[in-house]
Amino acid sequence: MTLKGKDIVNIDDLSLQEIETILDSARRMVDIAKGRKGSNALEGKILASLFFEPSTRTRLSFETAMQRLGGGVITIAGQEGSSLIKGETLADTIRMADGYSDIIVMRHPREGAARMSATFSENPVINGGDGAGQHPTQTLLDLFTMREKFGRIDGLHVTLVGDLRYGRTTHSLSLALARMGASMSFVSPDIIRMPDHIVNDVKELGVEVNMTNDLKAEVPGSDVIYMTRIQKERFAEEEEYLKVAHSFRIEQGILENAKREMIIMHPLPRVDEIDPSVDFTSHARYFEQAFNGVPVRMALLKLVLEGE
Amino acid sequence: MKELKITPIRNGTVIDHIKPGMALKVLKILDISNESGKEVAIAMFTKSDKLGKKDLVKVEDMELRPRDVNKLAILTPNATISIIRDFKVAKKFKVELPDQVEGIARCENLNCITNQREPVLPRLIRISDDPPLYRCYYCGRQQSDVTSNII
Numbered sequence A: 001m002t003l004k005g006k007d008i009v010n011i012d013d014l015s016l017q018e019i020e021t022i023l024d025s026a027r028r029m030v031d032i033a034k035g036r037k038g039s040n041a042l043e044g045k046i047l048a049s050l051f052f053e054p055s056t057r058t059r060l061s062f063e064t065a066m067q068r069l070g071g072g073v074i075t076i077a078g079q080e081g082s083s084l085i086k087g088e089t090l091a092d093t094i095r096m097a098d099g100y101s102d103i104i105v106m107r108h109p110r111e112g113a114a115r116m117s118a119t120f121s122e123n124p125v126i127n128g129g130d131g132a133g134q135h136p137t138q139t140l141l142d143l144f145t146m147r148e149k150f151g152r153i154d155g156l157h158v159t160l161v162g163d164l165r166y167g168r169t170t171h172s173l174s175l176a177l178a179r180m181g182a183s184m185s186f187v188s189p190d191i192i193r194m195p196d197h198i199v200n201d202v203k204e205l206g207v208e209v210n211m212t213n214d215l216k217a218e219v220p221g222s223d224v225i226y227m228t229r230i231q232k233e234r235f236a237e238e239e240e241y242l243k244v245a246h247s248f249r250i251e252q253g254i255l256e257n258a259k260r261e262m263i264i265m266h267p268l269p270r271v272d273e274i275d276p277s278v279d280f281t282s283h284a285r286y287f288e289q290a291f292n293g294v295p296v297r298m299a300l301l302k303l304v305l306e307g308e
Numbered sequence B: 001m002k003e004l005k006i007t008p009i010r011n012g013t014v015i016d017h018i019k020p021g022m023a024l025k026v027l028k029i030l031d032i033s034n035e036s037g038k039e040v041a042i043a044m045f046t047k048s049d050k051l052g053k054k055d056l057v058k059v060e061d062m063e064l065r066p067r068d069v070n071k072l073a074i075l076t077p078n079a080t081i082s083i084i085r086d087f088k089v090a091k092k093f094k095v096e097l098p099d100q101v102e103g104i105a106r107c108e109n110l111n112c113i114t115n116q117r118e119p120v121l122p123r124l125i126r127i128s129d130d131p132p133l134y135r136c137y138y139c140g141r142q143q144s145d146v147t148s149n150i151i
C-alpha cells in the first residue's frame, strides 16, 4: 500500500489501513511539529496552498506542516482568492498552480471543487474543505486526537453535540468513527439533528447510535464529547436560539459525573458552547486538537509526496 | 389489436413500454419538436401485458445515439427500442441502466462545481438499481430525481 500520488478528497477515499498509516506517521511527526527536531524530508518540494474561501487553522497548519519538513509554499488566500474565482475558471487556476508546484491543497466554496481539480491536476490534490462538502484532514486530526489519548478508536463512545445537520465536520467524522468501531450519541436540538442518510449509514456499519437532546444524560457514558458551534442563523427567533444555546453548552457543573479520562473536543472557533473555565480542566483537549492539525498534515504531505 | 391507430413507418425508431404518462417527456429529452421536422406518433396509456399500461412513441427517420438511449434508460428503465428499416424491425433491444452517465443529467445540487462555468460535464454514478439511484461523482450528492434534470 502506498499513498504516493493519491488525491485526498473525501475521507472515504482512504481505507482503514491507510488511515492507520497516516495516524502512525503523524505520531512520529510531533517532535518536528513542535520544533524540537529539524527535518528536510520535503526539501525542494513546493506546496500550492489555494484558499478561495477564508480559513485560519487549515491554511496555517498546512503551510506550517510543509515548512517544518523543509518544503516551500506558494499561496493564494484572502481577497486574491475570491477575485480569482470571478476572473477565471477553477480548472485554469488549477492547471497553472499544478505547473508551479508538487502538490495542491485547496479550499473552495463549491461542493465538488476538489474532486474536479483532481481531474485537472497531474499532481495530487488535498481537499481543505469544499463548500458544505468534505474536509477529510479535519477528520484525520480528530481521529488522531482520540487515538493519542486512548490508544484506540474501537470501543470508544463518542458524543457529538450541537449543529449536527449543517456542521460538515461531524458528518465525515461520524462515518469514520463508525468504520473504526466507535459507538456514538448524537445530541442536538431537533431542527438541526443529524441527517437521516448519515444515521442510516452509521447504523448500516453495525454501530449503535443514540439520538437525544439531553446532553447532561450523555456525559457519564462518554469517552469523548465532541462539541460544535450552533449558529444563530439557523433559528427564526433569537429567544429560541438562546434557549437552545444554553442547553447544548458545557460548563464545569455538567462535568461532575464525567469519566475521569473523558476528553472534550471542538473543531474551533468556539463561541459560547464551552465555558472558558473548562479550559483548565483535564478534560479540555481542543487546543491540542488544533495543534494536532500540524503533525497530521505533515504526515499526509510526506506520505502523498514520498510514499513513506 | 395493438397500435392499430398508428400507421407503419418505413424507417425510424419505435420506443415502446414507456412508463405511462412519460411519452411527452421522452420527446422533450430527445429534443424532438416541430422544428426537428420529424413525423411523430404517440400512444399513451395503452394496455400492455407486462406493465399494465404503457406509452409508445414512433419517430420517423431517426435513429437514437447512445446518449439518447442513456437518457431514455434513466427516464423510463423498462423501455424497448426498435429500429425500423424498410418497414421491418431491424434491431430491437431493451434500454439498460448505465453504471454512470456523463453529460446526460445535471447535478441537482445548485452549489455543485459542475453547475458553474467550468469545463466539466456533470457525471452521475449509479449506486442502486431498484429504485435506480445516482450520486454526483464530484460533490457526492445523492440525486432525488434525475429524470427532472436530464439535459
Ligand SMILES: Nc1ncnc2c1ncn2[C@@H]1O[C@H](COP(=O)(O)OP(=O)(O)O)[C@@H](O)[C@H]1O
Binding pocket: B003, B007, B008, B009, B010, B014, B016, B056, B058, B080, B082, B084, B086, B087, B088, B089, B092
Ligand atoms: N414498420 C413499423 N412501423 C411502425 N411500428 C412498427 C413497425 N414494425 C414494428 N413496429 C412496432 O415496434 C415495436 C416493436 O416491435 P415488436 O418486436 O413486434 O413488438 P413487441 O414489443 O410487441 O414484441 C412494436 O410496438 C411494433 O408495433
Ligand SMILES: [Zn+2]
Binding pocket: A112, B107, B108, B109, B112, B113, B114, B136, B137, B138, B139, B140, B141
Ligand atoms: Zn454535484
